[in-house]
Amino acid sequence: MKQPEFDDETLMAYADGELGDETTARLEAALETDEALAARLAVFLDSRATVASALKPLIHEPVPEALLTSVRRMAEKAGPVEDGLERKVIAFRQKQTAPSRPIHRPWLIPIAASLVAVIAGFGGFMLGREIGVTGAGTDAALAAALDRETSGNDVTLSGSNETLRVVASFRDEHGDLCREYERVRHGVSTVSIACREAGTWVTRLALSAPHAEGYTTASAQETIDAYLSSIHAGAPLTPEEERAALAALR
Amino acid sequence: MTNDMLTVPERLVAFLPNLRRFAISLCHSRELADDLVQSTCERAIAAADTFVAGTRFDAWLFRILRNLWIDHLRRAKTAGPQEDLDQASEVSTPSGEAASDARMALLEVTEALQKLPEEQREVLVLVCVEELSYRDTAEVLSIPIGTVMSRLARARKNLADLMGISIEGKRSSGMKGGVA
Numbered sequence: 497m498k499q500p501e502f503d504d505e506t507l508m509a510y511a512d513g514e515l516g517d518e519t520t521a522r523l524e525a526a527l528e529t530d531e532a533l534a535a536r537l538a539v540f541l542d543s544r545a546t547v548a549s550a551l552k553p554l555i556h557e558p559v560p561e562a563l564l565t566s567v568r569r570m571a572e573k574a575g576p577v578e579d580g581l582e583r584k585v586i587a588f589r590q591k592q593t594a595p596s597r598p599i600h601r602p603w604l605i606p607i608a609a610s611l612v613a614v615i616a617g618f619g620g621f622m623l624g625r626e627i628g629v630t631g632a633g634t635d636a637a638l639a640a641a642l643d644r645e646t647s648g649n650d651v652t653l654s655g656s657n658e659t660l661r662v663v664a665s666f667r668d669e670h671g672d673l674c675r676e677y678e679r680v681r682h683g684v685s686t687v688s689i690a691c692r693e694a695g696t697w698v699t700r701l702a703l704s705a706p707h708a709e710g711y712t713t714a715s716a717q718e719t720i721d722a723y724l725s726s727i728h729a730g731a732p733l734t735p736e737e738e739r740a741a742l743a744a745l746r
Numbered sequence: 747m748t749n750d751m752l753t754v755p756e757r758l759v760a761f762l763p764n765l766r767r768f769a770i771s772l773c774h775s776r777e778l779a780d781d782l783v784q785s786t787c788e789r790a791i792a793a794a795d796t797f798v799a800g801t802r803f804d805a806w807l808f809r810i811l812r813n814l815w816i817d818h819l820r821r822a823k824t825a826g827p828q829e830d831l832d833q834a835s836e837v838s839t840p841s842g843e844a845a846s847d848a849r850m851a852l853l854e855v856t857e858a859l860q861k862l863p864e865e866q867r868e869v870l871v872l873v874c875v876e877e878l879s880y881r882d883t884a885e886v887l888s889i890p891i892g893t894v895m896s897r898l899a900r901a902r903k904n905l906a907d908l909m910g911i912s913i914e915g916k917r918s919s920g921m922k923g924g925v926a
Binding site: 504546548551552559 | 767780856874
């Protein structure tokens with residue numbers, strides 16, 4: 497057979513995790529000794545990382561209110577969604593059948609949020625790993641606080657003037673621990689839901705609004721409800737359950 | 747994802763930030779992106795029954811959005827003398843500050859992306875940002891998988907050239923200096 501040769505597309509497929517096992521093995525063997533080959537591969541690894549780090553954070557941008565409202569109205573007009581929303585909320589509430597647990601979602605009440613919504617999408621983003629809205633330092637402090645703090649306490653994130661309050665903890669359909677929390681910074685309040693995935697907190701949803709305590713707009717609440725039911729969120733953990741869940745993270 | 751129980755309109759609202767990111771990545775204008783997302787949602791709701799449960803919802807929506815974007819480009823092209831998009835440059839690039847920056851010689855990623863031909867930009871965004879597989883990307887764009895790969899490889903080499911990425915150079919320039 498002739499010398500193994502690797503064209504750009506093969507190198508790229510390797511960088512993207514799309515290369516078959518056999519070729520991967522041959523390529524990896526060649527990479528050990530061939531510096532020029534490694535340099536060519538680096539172009540594909542680096543370009544992917546560069547584009548990803550530049551564009552992925554766009555997902556944190558608040559969806560303009562007009563667009564959100566318009567699409568929600570469209571969705572409602574489509575008919576099934578209203579039944580759907582009801583069905584989802586019922587489905588969500590059904591999980592809260594334990595007698596000691598409130599029927600209403602009390603942890604939603606102190607949320608201050610407006611129509612401005614940022615939903616992190618199904619992919620979510622990694623705290624402390626991608627460029628967060630407030631910088632990596634804060635994200636690390638936030639991740640540490642989420643590991644540690646029990647619900648209902650206000651804490652100041654180390655190295656910032658941001659206040660954090662964990663509103664509640666619950667589990668999603670996969671049994672992953674999720675925490676709903678509120679951050680207040682420069683008069684802006686952000687309510688987020690982050691879930692523990694593969695050892696990291698991944699933000700699933702974030703709603704930002706001028707800080708005003710004590711109420712949630714109907715629209716923000718709908719968004720949160722729709723989101724929680726879409727991940728089949730369970731009832732909020734009791735303080736004992738939460739303590740056990742946090743201890744298990746350590 | 748176990749979102750299959752939800753209807754298309756229900757899933758649409760939760761997917762908005764993702765859809766908007768894709769739109770901004772393609773057209774580099776938030777205003778245009780929002781119009782595009784809005785039209786995509788209208789189209790998706792109207793064609794909800796063409797979505798096959800169990801298939802990728804994101805790929806289905808990206809395909810709708812991308813086709814609307816291509817339509818828009820075509821119309822813009824025939825509407826009058828327009829810059830060839832493949833050659834498009836400096837269309838929406840605020841230059842002043844960027845030029846005075848230390849990285850003068852290097853183009854910012856987003857600027858460099860805007861200089862790529864549309865067909866290269868879209869594969870790049872679908873694979874590297876939205877993390878679709880080559881196969882899913884081929885389906886979104888209705889092109890063979892081999893074409894996805896050749897375009898994607900060209901896009902990345904072009905991007906590296908435009909940004910002056912040298913393998914050693916990039917690592918160090920990625921580190922930011924002092925903290926304010």
